[in-house]
Amino acid sequence: xxxxxxxxxxxxxxxxxxxxxxxxxxxxxxxxxxxxxxxxxxxxxxxxxxxxxxxxxxxxxxxxxxxxxxxxxxxxxxxxxxxxxxxxxxxxxxxxxxxxxxxxxxxxxxxxxxxxxxxxxxxxxxxxxxxxxxxxxxxxxxxxxxxxxxxxxxxxxxxxxxxxxxxxxxxxxxxxxxxxxxxxxxxxxxxxxxxxxxxxxxxxxxxxxxxxxxxxxxxxxxxxxxxxxxxxxxxxxxxxxxxxxxxxxxxxxxxxxxxxxxxxxxxxxxxxxxxxxxxxxxxxxxxxxxxxxxxxxxxxxxxxxxxxxxxxxxxxxxxxxxxxxxxxxxxxxxxxxxxxxxxxxxxxxxxxxxxx
Amino acid sequence: xxxxxxxxxxxxxxxxxxxxxxxxxxxxxxxxxxxxxxxxxxxxxxxxxxxxxxxxxxxxxxxxxxxxxxxxxxxxxxxxxxxxxxxxxxxxxxxxxxxxxxxxxxxxxxxxxxxxxxxxxxxxxxxxxxxxxxxxxxxxxxxxxxxxxxxxxxxxxxxxxxxxxxxxxxxxxxxxxxxxxxxxxxxxxxxxxxxxxxxxxxxxxxxxxxxxxxxxxxxxxxxxxxxxxxxxxxxxxxxxxxxxxxxxxxxxxxxxxxxxxxxxxxxxxxxxxxxxxxxxxxxxxxxxxxxxxxxxxxxxxxxxxxxxxxxxxxxxxxxxxxxxxxxxxxxxxxxxxxxxxxxxxxxxxxxxxxxx
Numbered sequence: 151x152x153x154x155x156x157x158x159x160x161x162x163x164x165x166x167x168x169x170x171x172x173x174x175x176x177x178x179x180x181x182x183x184x185x186x187x188x189x190x191x192x193x194x195x196x197x198x199x200x201x202x203x204x205x206x207x208x209x210x211x212x213x214x215x216x217x218x219x220x221x222x223x224x225x226x227x228x229x230x231x232x233x234x235x236x237x238x239x240x241x242x243x244x245x246x247x248x249x250x251x252x253x254x255x256x257x258x259x260x261x262x263x264x265x266x267x268x269x270x271x272x273x274x275x276x277x278x279x280x281x282x283x284x285x286x287x288x289x290x291x292x293x294x295x296x297x298x299x300x301x302x303x304x305x306x307x308x309x310x311x312x313x314x315x316x317x318x319x320x321x322x323x324x325x326x327x328x329x330x331x332x333x334x335x336x337x338x339x340x341x342x343x344x345x346x347x348x349x350x351x352x353x354x355x356x357x358x359x360x361x362x363x364x365x366x367x368x369x370x371x372x373x374x375x376x377x378x379x380x381x382x383x384x385x386x387x388x389x390x391x392x393x394x395x396x397x398x399x400x401x402x403x404x405x406x407x408x409x410x411x412x413x414x415x416x417x418x419x420x421x422x423x424x425x426x427x428x429x430x431x432x433x434x435x436x437x438x439x440x441x442x443x444x445x446x447x448x449x450x451x452x453x454x455x456x457x458x459x460x461x462x463x464x465x466x467x468x469x470x471x472x473x474x475x476x477x478x479x480x481x482x483x484x485x486x487x488x489x490x491x492x493x494x495x496x497x498x499x500x501x502x503x504x505x506x
Numbered sequence: 507x508x509x510x511x512x513x514x515x516x517x518x519x520x521x522x523x524x525x526x527x528x529x530x531x532x533x534x535x536x537x538x539x540x541x542x543x544x545x546x547x548x549x550x551x552x553x554x555x556x557x558x559x560x561x562x563x564x565x566x567x568x569x570x571x572x573x574x575x576x577x578x579x580x581x582x583x584x585x586x587x588x589x590x591x592x593x594x595x596x597x598x599x600x601x602x603x604x605x606x607x608x609x610x611x612x613x614x615x616x617x618x619x620x621x622x623x624x625x626x627x628x629x630x631x632x633x634x635x636x637x638x639x640x641x642x643x644x645x646x647x648x649x650x651x652x653x654x655x656x657x658x659x660x661x662x663x664x665x666x667x668x669x670x671x672x673x674x675x676x677x678x679x680x681x682x683x684x685x686x687x688x689x690x691x692x693x694x695x696x697x698x699x700x701x702x703x704x705x706x707x708x709x710x711x712x713x714x715x716x717x718x719x720x721x722x723x724x725x726x727x728x729x730x731x732x733x734x735x736x737x738x739x740x741x742x743x744x745x746x747x748x749x750x751x752x753x754x755x756x757x758x759x760x761x762x763x764x765x766x767x768x769x770x771x772x773x774x775x776x777x778x779x780x781x782x783x784x785x786x787x788x789x790x791x792x793x794x795x796x797x798x799x800x801x802x803x804x805x806x807x808x809x810x811x812x813x814x815x816x817x818x819x820x821x822x823x824x825x826x827x828x829x830x831x832x833x834x835x836x837x838x839x840x841x842x843x844x845x846x847x848x849x850x851x852x853x854x855x856x857x858x859x860x861x862x
């Protein structure tokens with residue numbers, strides 16, 4: 151089926167571009183020795199995860215426990231929930247999951263250590279954890295100066311297995327490439343090194359340091375403390391990440407229909423906030439940089455047209471480049487896999503709606 | 507079940523508040539004689555629609571054809587797709603639907619009139635349409651000066667049944683209430699009157715003029731041209747609309763868990779961009795105006811804390827007021843219906859994902 155026979159809006163992923171992106175990341179990690187645990191929250195798709203594992207990924211990262219459950223249901227092992235899992239009934243679900251697969255979770259607070267430890271001890275399991283550090287993003291994560299003490303608490307908790315550290319320098323990934331970015335990212339990641347050195351004096355080994363993202367993988371892969379990267383967007387890409395990692399190609403578009411052309415300067419697409427997320431970046435039509443997303447309404451997308459474009463009339467189908475993949479793909483039930491303009495497969499977005 | 511026994515994030519709707527909001531709108535329309543065709547895209551929920559119909563709503567508005575199909579599947583009739591339906595296979599789906607229920611669609615371009623007319627004529631049905639006018643929002647809709655000509659084209663199309671005009675003064679609804687807003691909204695709605703007068707000289711009657719929203723229903727309900735209101739958000743409400751229609755109460759919250767409390771000034775919730783839309787408004791915790799949404803990440807919500815709040819520690823469940831209901835509810839599979847803190851029902855968000 152040709153893509154233009156699909157009803158719209160429909161999410162398209164070019165499989166040749168996807169595979170080139172995956173191979174490019176695999177090459178970098180093969181060169182540096184740092185492993186990849188790709189962050190599946192961006193695309194929530196088993197078929198992409200399987201391709202990453204075939205290319206050497208050593209496991210999978212996700213953000214929510216329910217995403218990890220879906221991965222486990224599909225036979226994927228070696229999981230990291232790169233987030234805190236707190237409160238009942240989530241801790242019970244985590245214990246059920248750790249009986250099925252190897253799954254680690256982040257912990258960044260003494261109360262959370264106590265709660266996880268109590269539940270694991272009661273259930274006679276050992277929960278693998280990473281201590282989650284704030285390495286400058288000022289989001290979640292324990293302050294670096296308090297991290298070693300939290301690690302010692304984890305090590306002393308017989309229901310828990312200390313596996314290492316995690317953190318995300320998300321405040322730096324959008325810097326333009328260059329020396330300034332390299333220095334800033336390395337300085338953030340050095341916070342892991344200080345904690346590792348401090349723990350060494352206690353005889354505590356830190357097998358895993360999980361950090362980095364598509365926006366700074368080149369730097370994080372070369373940092374001595376980092377053992378694995380949580381890169382996600384590189385696989386499918388979007389205009390946001392394209393602006394600072396142009397070496398990855400845009401694989402993802404939304405097939406839309408022009409529903410209105412009120413005047414020469416403006417056209418309306420059938421894709422609004424419920425089908426595309428423009429919170430972090432804008433977008434243009436594929437191969438038409440002069441037709442730019444001006445505003446998204448709940449159910450309409452308004453494009454400004456900087457040319458005559460007499461072909462863009464109601465009923466015509468066009469491809470919109472995805473501005474922000476992580477905020478967009480989760481709104482679709484499936485991705486249409488495309489090669490040379492033909493739909494060659496349909497992959498479900500199995501993690502759709504898995505926010506718990 | 508108490509709400510605090512729910513896993514999170516979970517969408518909560520207080521049914522007593524909902525019903526007060528519905529009755530308040532019904533009272534205004536009873537007073538002014540203007541009918542309500544509530545816009546179900548905001549909540550996509552049959553149970554709310556049924557309550558609105560019981561209180562005198564004369565039909566239902568939606569934005570996408572797939573939403574209308576879901577409404578029809580649940581036995582709801584008298585539908586308006588307040589949007590353009592263009593392109594195959596959507597026109598074929600529309601023809602299938604018009605054989606089942608009374609459904610009108612917007613049309614704003616001569617090419618769209620031709621396409622709808624050709625399909626309807628081929629199928630031996632008559633498609634009811636409203637001519638969609640741009641009354642100042644500069645989104646979709648035909649320019650007022652061209653509207654009468656498009657109406658004449660519709661009237662001359664034997665596959666189409668001209669039912670009236672529609673438009674949305676969405677650029678004005680967020681103005682603070684007062685004389686300036688009243689004048690601006692009336693001026694926008696007067697554009698309908700001019701077209702109605704022009705058509706009168708041709709002997710063309712305009713039975714329906716559909717316009718207005720929660721943000722200006724008081725003005726639109728009193729405008730002589732308007733016959734029905736497309737109000738949606740008033741039922742469930744959010745902080746965005748609460749700022750300019752305080753007479754409706756906030757019925758909708760998201761039950762969240764505090765996943766991290768990195769420092770006194772900041773806490774992290776398990777609700778990010780995939781579970782709440784903060785594009786148009788921010789939010790606070792319910793009954794805690796000093797704990798404010800500072801930033802949403804893909805899977806985390808960061809709140810700033812302007813008090814000690816020693817109770818807000820990892821594992822604690824809290825209610826986040828919904829900042830923008832139309833952009834948020836569609837991300838949930840169901841709404842938990844609450845009375846006095848107890849879950850009394852679960853209503854599916856049947857229109858979830860219906861973007862085609």
